[in-house]
Amino acid sequence: MAMISVNNLTRKFGDIVAVNNLNFEINKGELFGFIGPDGAGKTTLFRILATLLIPDEGEARVINLDTVSDYKKLRKHLGYMPGRFSLYSDLSVEENLNFFASIFGSSIEENYDTIKDIYEAIEPFKKRRAGKLSGGMKQKLALSCALIHSPEVLLLDEPTTGVDAVSRREFWDTLNRLKSQGLTIVVSTPYMDEAKRCDRVALMQKGSIMGIDTPENVTKMKNKTVFGVRGEPRYEVIKTLRKYPHAESVYAFGEYLHYTDEREDVDIQEIRMYLLDHGFNGVEVKAISPTIEDAFMALMEKHDE
Amino acid sequence: MSENVISVNKLTRMFGDFTAVDHITFEVEKGEIFGFLGANGAGKTTAMKMLTGLLSPTSGEATVAGFDVYEEPEKLKKNIGYMSQKFALYDDLTVKENIRFYGGIYGLSNKEIANKSNELLDELDLQSVRDSRIGSLPLGWKQKLAFSVALIHNPRIVFLDEPTSGVDPITRRQFWDMIYEASAKGITVFVTTHYMDEAEYCDRISIMVTGKIEALGSPTKLKEQFRSDTMDDVFVKLVRPQAEGTS
Numbered sequence: 324m325a326m327i328s329v330n331n332l333t334r335k336f337g338d339i340v341a342v343n344n345l346n347f348e349i350n351k352g353e354l355f356g357f358i359g360p361d362g363a364g365k366t367t368l369f370r371i372l373a374t375l376l377i378p379d380e381g382e383a384r385v386i387n388l389d390t391v392s393d394y395k396k397l398r399k400h401l402g403y404m405p406g407r408f409s410l411y412s413d414l415s416v417e418e419n420l421n422f423f424a425s426i427f428g429s430s431i432e433e434n435y436d437t438i439k440d441i442y443e444a445i446e447p448f449k450k451r452r453a454g455k456l457s458g459g460m461k462q463k464l465a466l467s468c469a470l471i472h473s474p475e476v477l478l479l480d481e482p483t484t485g486v487d488a489v490s491r492r493e494f495w496d497t498l499n500r501l502k503s504q505g506l507t508i509v510v511s512t513p514y515m516d517e518a519k520r521c522d523r524v525a526l527m528q529k530g531s532i533m534g535i536d537t538p539e540n541v542t543k544m545k546n547k548t549v550f551g552v553r554g555e556p557r558y559e560v561i562k563t564l565r566k567y568p569h570a571e572s573v574y575a576f577g578e579y580l581h582y583t584d585e586r587e588d589v590d591i592q593e594i595r596m597y598l599l600d601h602g603f604n605g606v607e608v609k610a611i612s613p614t615i616e617d618a619f620m621a622l623m624e625k626h627d628e
Numbered sequence: 629m630s631e632n633v634i635s636v637n638k639l640t641r642m643f644g645d646f647t648a649v650d651h652i653t654f655e656v657e658k659g660e661i662f663g664f665l666g667a668n669g670a671g672k673t674t675a676m677k678m679l680t681g682l683l684s685p686t687s688g689e690a691t692v693a694g695f696d697v698y699e700e701p702e703k704l705k706k707n708i709g710y711m712s713q714k715f716a717l718y719d720d721l722t723v724k725e726n727i728r729f730y731g732g733i734y735g736l737s738n739k740e741i742a743n744k745s746n747e748l749l750d751e752l753d754l755q756s757v758r759d760s761r762i763g764s765l766p767l768g769w770k771q772k773l774a775f776s777v778a779l780i781h782n783p784r785i786v787f788l789d790e791p792t793s794g795v796d797p798i799t800r801r802q803f804w805d806m807i808y809e810a811s812a813k814g815i816t817v818f819v820t821t822h823y824m825d826e827a828e829y830c831d832r833i834s835i836m837v838t839g840k841i842e843a844l845g846s847p848t849k850l851k852e853q854f855r856s857d858t859m860d861d862v863f864v865k866l867v868r869p870q871a872e873g874t875s
Contacts, residue, residue: 362766488822489868
């Protein structure tokens with residue numbers, strides 16, 4: 324069953340088309356990710372889904388309710404965590420949570436089970452003002468506040484931006500536990516590596532969805548063999564490889580460079596020799612599996628053509 | 629012979645009873661790309677504030693670009709470049725106005741500013757938008773311009789605080805090309821990031837955990853030392869040793 328369905332959705336701000344003719348469905352119980360850089364349109368889309376922004380064209384339905392005409396009914400079933408910290412800095416942890424619970428006609432006690440896992444970590448600080456919490460604790464409080472009315476759909480707009488790699492992993496572990504309770508979760512992120520933690524992802528750029536699929540299938544959207552290349556000094560290797568007559572793309576990618584060739588049949592030895600002839604040390608060339616980031620970049624280049 | 633652009637010895641900063649930065653010691657060489665990593669709240673920001681002359685240390689020693697952080701913070705500030713993801717350029721000023729503003733702040737003459745402006749606009753291919761407000765440009769263009777502006781006064785070192793946060797993957801790599809170019813010209817680059825692949829692009833990395841530098845070395849050396857395949861794993865092992873083995 325589709326928990327969220329979006330048809331021909333468009334929203335402009337002046338001349339800028341923030342969200343351009345989007346179409347997609349998200350199933351009940353799915354952990355769905357919107358992956359893309361700043362300016363891709365993720366926040367605009369989330370605000371429309373959260374009933375906070377009216378689209379110019381098209382429609383969005385969540386739990387079979389229209390985000391415009393049924394917004395009041397819908398809000399009871401939605402949990403929304405905006406990208407910017409939006410709780411009351413002058414209220415304590417407990418006061419914030421009570422406030423959000425009472426707005427939805429509920430109480431902390433009534434829904435304690437839903438938030439227990441997350442709230443326990445910050446409960447020892449429940450008398451502390453929200454503005455005085457560390458980044459990680461603010462995030463836990465914001466998530467608790469978004470869950471306190473036991474929503475069916477959770478919308479999280481860039482919950483992990485600016486968060487260190489370890490805390491990000493832990494946050495995704497938390498989302499997986501929430502998912503196992505039957506919640507439908509929609510998350511946006513600029514970190515491509517987080518895509519693999521989702522059931523399905525949509526790759527967004529400049530207001531459009533470039534592709535939607537499972538993380539495994541998305542990597543297949545890069546339909547060229549990717550070669551991992553290593554050599555020292557690294558930047559000289561990048562520059563030299565870009566001058567290779569058959570080079571299609573050369574990008575730094577962590578430990579290895581990712582290289583694609585214009586030709587269908589590529590002889591690894593030939594590339595190796597080319598680099599060795601230029602006197603580089605530690606040269607290694609091997610075929611590797613493309614990552615989601617490879618796919619994203621290939622789709623970006625296709626879209627820009 | 630290597631020449632140190634940053635020398636830090638037992639640098640410490642307390643806030644009341646809390647030790648935000650706890651006796652950190654390291655050196656950064658001329659032209660080196662130095663990655664400064666750590667978990668949120670580990671003390672990175674406090675350390676960077678001390679190294680950029682914005683915050684006085686409680687104890688220890690540090691010189692940056694030849695200036696002592698206690699004695700000459702103003703001279704130090706004039707001789708370093710700085711940009712961050714959160715603040716870099718003024719959205720309400722045009723491209724040219726921003727260049728002019730920063731050129732003026734760093735004491736360049738009108739003639740130098742005019743020359744520099746043209747040079748930058750050509751290099752970054754921004755001539756066509758030179759009179760557009762910064763706020764109307766894509767984030768990637770802004771960040772590349774911000775980096776060039778941070779180098780407008782030819783500093784020996786540039787501090788980059790999460791410069792690529794939220795930037796698309798292609799522009800992110802173009803940004804690193806600029807970092808490599810700067811480093812090749814002998815400019816020292818001190819950079820923080822949450823992208824672990826970018827940690828691999830640094831010559832050396834330090835990782836801070838609760839105020840202390842717990843690891844320091846080249847990416848290859850750190851991966852060997854912590855028996856990890858990726859910098860991501862190294863980071864996790866250091867920051868959450870008890871969580872080892874979980875996803």
